[in-house]
Amino acid sequence: MDNMQLYVAQAVATCFDNDNDAFIPELWAEAGLAILEENMVAASMVHRDFQNRISNFGDIVNTRRPGEFKINRKTDSDTLTQQDAVATNVQVPLDQWFYTSFTIKDGEASYSFQDLVSQYLLPGMQSIARGIDRAVVGRMGHAFLTNKVGKLEGLTAATSHDDVLDARETLNINKAYPNNRNLILHPRAETSLLKNEMFIKADERGDGGEALENARLGRILGFDTFMGQNTPGLNLNLDTVAGTVTNAAAAGTTGSQTVSISGHEVVAGEYCVVEGDHQPTYATASTASTNTTAVTLSDALKYATEAGAVITVYTACAVDGGYAAGYSKAITLDGYTTGKAPQVGQLISFNTGASRRTYTVIEATDSGSSCTVVLDRPLEVALSNDDAAFPGPAGSLNPAFHRDSFALVTRPLALPNERMGAMSAVAAYNDVAMRVTMQYSINAGGTIVNLDILGGTAVLDTNLG
Template sequence: MANAILTPSIIAKEALMQLENNLVMANNVHKEYKKEFVKVGQTVSIRTPVKFYTADGANRVNQDVEEGNTSITVDQRKHVSWKFSTQDLTLSIEEYSARYIKPAMITLANTVDQSLAGLYRYVWNAVGTPGTTPANYDAVAAVGQRMDEMAVPSDGDRKLVLNPAAGFKIAGTATALYMQQVAQDAYRNGSIGEIAGLETFKSNNVRTHTVGTKAGTPLVNGAGQGVAYAAVKASYQQTLVTDGWTAGSAVLKAGDVFTIAGVYAVNPVPGEGSTGKTVLPYLQQFVVQGDVSADGGGAASLTISPPIITSGPYQTVTAAPADNAAITVLGSASTAYPQNLAFHRNAFALVTVPLEMPDGASFKARESANGLSVRVVKDYDINADDDIIRLDILFGRKAIYPDLACRLVG
């Protein structure tokens, strides 16, 4: 059989296929903004949904249109590179893929998935018991219930990504259910499929979050710390002034979740009337947006999401916290917990951008499909007498609608 000389296009096509085949998170998030970008560091704005309420009676009630926006920045440039001999170019694509392309693209795919899984830190809804591995249908159903309560669309685009510990335990419980195919898949490969309305996957890239020291007895410092939607519609966050922490210590980490006494969650979908939404039977959860240290007097200003909005169609809570309302942080101090992540496809966005083709390289190709793009370039090092190949990707990611996601803490 004659040698098959690998062309750059063949390598790029195979690399793209291997990248897509090894993605978990990235294959299940929104990938529709790539055409908006051109170069590294660029950003694009994305409109957030407008909300209205139902007015009563025959007389028309005019409502303000307040359209917010968020943005995604393309700032993640990643590559894998290796040396090879000219003889390697005569391998079949199957041999070359197994030897070089597949391991390279597994590395890049893990990088993308880890980056997306790290977006958990922007998600404030969390269920589960810290320190207890989710192990059964009830654990997954708790996620589905929270997503229902938060009006996350149940249109077949709800996903759940579990770490191996939770994944295999939950897969095992499927064998006790009267679902033959699910049970077979669980035994054969640990796959769960759809459970509690969530298409479920296992991934080693589920991130672990270490809770801050949360030292002290934290309290809200000052009543009435609410904001209007118009003031925060771009960032969807606010500052919460607190005290009672241990003086001079690092108290909270970005991604820490907490509740405030007396501040309850509400149904996010507006109903009748411009004030008051249906009150839910649990406290609203908030997430800290950046690491925080208390000052010498034990005070700390927290940047949090969601913002505390007490009325109107964008209302997030029943009421602003009272002065000295107690703050309770989820989990034990300085302890790490897996952050299994459930989300609707539109909660997170991934943008991969076709990279520019270098003029000086003759062996080069670029392939794009399904919202993904890979570039391959080969060059010759005359000093070392080596052929060098590199595979590059350029991407950005963002939690565009974190209210459509929920953590399952283990």
Template sequence: MANNFLTAQMIAREALLRLQSNFVMAGLVFTDYSSEFKELGDTIQVKKPATFIADEFGGTVNLQDVGESSVLVKLDKIADVSVEVGSKELSLNIQDFGAQILDGATLAIAEKVDQDLCGLYKDIPYFSGVGGTTPAAVTDIANAMLVMNKNRAPMASRNAVWDPNAQAKLVSQDFLVNANKSGSTDALRNASMGRIMGFDNYMDQNVKTHLAGTYTSLTDVKAAGTKGTAAVTLTSTAGTSTGTIKQGDVFTINGNQYVAKADATAVTGVISNLPIYPKLPSDADVVAVPVTFGKSHVASLAFHQNALGLVSRPLEPPMGGATSYVATSPNGLSLRVTMGYDMTTKRNMISIDTLYGVSTLYPELATRILG
């Protein structure tokens, strides 16, 4: 009897199911998908989720635009796992093939996508906590909640993603150890923090560590800038000519939090026209105002679903003799499986890949939790 071999379609559909079960960040953010084929490096315009302001009705309504806000996202990432397979593997049933090959392959892809989404912390200027001190108390969650409340983030669809050290400390606290008193013991049995103070809490090993520039160690830095602009000049009389600012460094001026949007190097203690987000307030120029820097830190994140975005598009089937299939899911993910034969090495190969880009959509709807 002839063997019935697995097809690209069967493998792609099974791989997509397993990929979704391995995601952390990708399951918590806004996703955008269409069936239009794209290539690596293409830039597309993505409509941002609409936000509105509730007006006091005064006799006539104030019409608000819907869907006018958009952002350009570059599809600059392909997560790929390619493996050599033989007739033995391809003659397995799909469940056995999934356990032997697809579990490891999709976990690797999920890790890559999660790493890129966690890397968006560099766009977020708002923060709570202290760099170098691991969050370990319910007040650390409360402080993140406070930042988001001040920024008027919606109460629904809030998530917090913690690094492993923070999770280990938080789940040992009384407010979680005593979870059984409220009828739920998930925190004890699964080390899952559940929903606390409006956040659905998760642990992610891919949470990033930010290494701040050397300029942030200076204590006499003053800021100057023109009102309403997205740039600031920093000056230190004690600074050296080689002090650096790194993209993602956070600092406070007049009680407002900012993030550096690019790397910069001081010249005799001065960093001129450093691009920042958000803009300086529009009511007055900033003149010789002291600056407080955030230090190097682990960048756990609290965010509303619409703060960050994952954009996915299907890759075209390859030309030539290879067989390929693109599986898509209703929540905006695609995965391509290509099967081929390399004549130079005389090996059968399967390639599993996905094309995507990540973007910060609304920085105001997120905060870093420094650790």
């Protein structure tokens, strides 16, 4: 890779792909960053902020959101009025520490560097890339919901052209710059666009058939378009109950709606999606006693709904244990229907009112009666035992955004004391820094390798996504 920068290291050696002496952290750091760059989708499309300044977990760094100049006019007799180039400071906590750690056993120590890359470094860096990408695209998925277009589970071949145009119109109205616009599609959403001949016919695209041959959408309607396997979205094994809305309602309707939901008391905070509207709304109030007879939704209806329309309620589960604000590791949940635990790619919200916060699940492990979830960012508000957790609705959230709407900030980590027997190096490429640390373990019977990246994410401008 060109312009790879090795910032700090403790050992210098020459090594070739087929050498047996392959435990050189500088090589692992450089090769790891190359793999990382190849496997990140969303994280490669946002603003990146990097400085060669050693930082620690929890440090606050500052990035900038560019401002705008005002329009002025003058005549021959006027004196020019100077404007300051103002940029808004945005504080970003370095609260995302992604790592992978593994042991290369003594019997594998004779492998060449290239073999070790394939067996260990490649899957290790892919897991870090997956974590970073999910954190970025997961946060974007809910950060820009105020500008949402289309319907959940409603993106089809027939609607895809209009949906992309609506996203374009929204960004145009919000004065997003026409260049550096991206669209990241969930695999099902990409399939819907590929089924629309308007996006793949060579005579309409003028690309010589490349879109059809490679199933690659490329640039469409002003967006550089990519399929992202980590884009939030799911539609199977969700914990739901269904009922009906009694009366038809026009677009823009607010307030309480009469419903019939048997055997479930809707609680404030639960996601409720009405057929025909298909927006990620949630209940702010309800009338319920065993059955639910009325629900008030968080947003006005975006589209008209019919009498008897199905309303799907995504039932709440519960937090198991207490977690402080800033907690960044796995959170345990229980109280859901067996086999229907919150999943990777699903929205999940906690609390109600002003303290409500929404996240995307980026990793999940279901053990039957309980599960653990890792969120797209650390908790912003503390959670107590048995607090309600509100899993989000089915459907995919496909971010359409300008590069300056979102930031990924990384900083290099400090090297450990070499007198403790650890070999370590930090390398940086394309505004991302990674540390590799190696140390032999007698107990493990091999060399422990740790790969880690310290960073943080921030929404810079909600008008640009």
